[in-house]
Structure formats: C-alpha cells, structure tokens
Amino acid sequence: FFTPAGVGTQVADGGLPWRYDAEGSVAVASPRKEVREYDGAEYVLEESITTDFALVRAARGDSHGNLVFDKSARNFNPLAAMAGRVTIAEVEELLEPGELAPDTIHLPGVFVQWVLPLTTAEATDKRIEKTTVRAAHTGMTGGDN
Template structure:
C-alpha cells in the first residue's frame, strides 16, 4: 500500500515517446512543476497532453513546450503563452480546443468508466459541426480539421456527443497526501487536479506535505488513493516554488490628515 517513490525522476521514468499525459493545474495554480521538469529531463518526446492550458512564464507545461516535446494538446485555454501560439500556427503541434466545462467532464467521465456523454455546450458551433483547425500547415492553411460530432435531441433540446478521456499517465499536485495516495488539494488547486488524476491509467502525485495513513480526516480527502499509483514528497524548496502569473496590487491610500 505504500505508494511513495524516492524521486520525481523515478516516478516518471517509464513515460516514453508518444505517451499521453493528463496534467492538473489552472494557469500557475496547482501545477505539478517538479514532475513536469522530471519528464523534460527524462527525454520523452511527441507527447500528447491533456490540460486546461499549456503553461505560462516558463512554468508548468511551458517547459515541455519550449523543449519541443509536445506533439498534441487537448485543452480549453491558450492564455498568454506566445510560444504555444507560435507552434500551433506554424503547424508544429496539433491543438484540440474544447469548452472548459466539456474538458472537465471528459476527464471525469474517462476516470469513472463512462465512454461518452451528451452536452449542450458547443451545439450550433464548429465544436459540433466540425471545421476547427486542429493543425495548420505552416503556410497559412489548415492541414487537419476537427470532425463533425453526433448531435441528438432530448426533450426538445439538442446535445452533442463528447468522448471520455483516458491517458497513459496523469501528473497532479496536492498540498497533502498520505502514503496510500489519498490527496488533499488547496483552494483553487482543486480545479483540474482531481479530474486529471482520475483520467490517468498511472497517476503520479507530487505532495507538499507527506503524512502517514490515518493522519488525514476522511471527510477532508478530495481524491481517494484508489486513483493514485505513485506519490512523491516535495522538498521545502519545491513546495514553496509558486509563481504569480499576473501580479495585481492595490495602491496604498495617502494618510488622512488628523486635525486636533
């Protein structure tokens, strides 16, 4: 039952060329940075990545992107990642862009064994009708377009069929976890991390604090250990490595004049 692994490098050592990865995080929140860097250092390439976005500020999946290791992305947000946009428009990688809620449900469905489901999101658009550019040809044209999806009517409303997602591996970040793989996510890091973890055939979790089995209140566990195969305890430095994508501060008001 002890699922701990000594290092991130050991935890991802069997990720090979062409593997599919479900990766947790949203922007820079809850991103498994240590595991992603270990994948980069391991040399795997032509990876198929499923994640909300593809990293930012040289963090997260941006390090794999910059190294030319990603062949295909399934996601819902390009963000301000200029290298992501450049590679996509140059035809260097394939992008399946889907609604964010649909991405979340496709991951969850894959994790619980649901092969497909119907959703109203995307009905009447290219999401359902096809024609979205998945891959450009590098010369201003489109090499691969999204296919048309099945649409059915239920109770007078139309719904589009979406497939559940299963990946070879999942990489996630948790604030606490025990040796059995039970995980707790902090605040907004509880966005795509549980869903990505469920979708992986082999799920690797990096945890800021490793505790013993029984130390976690069962009512506080966000993801049960049945979905997790490997746990890596982060060093204090790795756990503290958290960037801010857009720093916003409030102007300090001038002190008020105090009259006697």
C-alpha cells in the first residue's frame, strides 16, 4: 500500500540498518522504496510482510480451516494467518464443515494449511492469560479508597 508516512525520510530513501556484522558495521541496509505522487502528494510504497509460518489459535473452526476468533483474538490473528506461507491453526472447538454460519467466519480456510484440534485440557490452558489480584491497600488518604 502507499502511505504518506515516511516520505522524505530515511525510511523512503533507504540506508537504515537491517543487519550488523561482527565488528558492528552495517552489513545489510534497507533499500530505497518506491515513491509515487497522487493528487499532488507523495506516497511511499510499504510492502506486505510474509512469514514462513503463522501460528494462530481460534475458538472454533472446521476441518477446512474456516476459523472464528473470540474477543480481542480477532484483532490480529486473521492478519497474522494471512501473512504466513504456511498457517497452522490451533482450534479449541473443531466443528464439521458447514456447521459454521458463513457470516460468523473471521478467516476463510483458504489461508489455513493445517488445523490442530486441541483437547479440552489444552483448550482451557491459556498460560498467557494470568489473573493478577493484589490485596486492597488500607490506610491510604485521599481519593476513593
């Protein structure tokens, strides 16, 4: 996509360090990006990111790879899945093809190469989600304590 962000900067001109050598010198620098003018304004071409693998976790999915995400998992999982050359989806609830209503699908199966159904124990084990609660602090003054 073309964006006005970065026009006239080293982002567009190239030369930003991508990799350093053992001595700390720049071994690989960013290339110059294409700049075009639309309606009198300049825009820089930002190319998409492609990854070798994408790993996503869906609340529901079918064996064809159609996926439904819960809550905030819908924010970036579909985009991450679309960026992968090979996408592997962990599915908490595996359904038969046709059981998902087409309007509820957040990511079509064309972007998913592997579907891994989780066991009940695996589906409920969400180690990244940690509930932390601290004891109420007493004796404070001011505010709504």
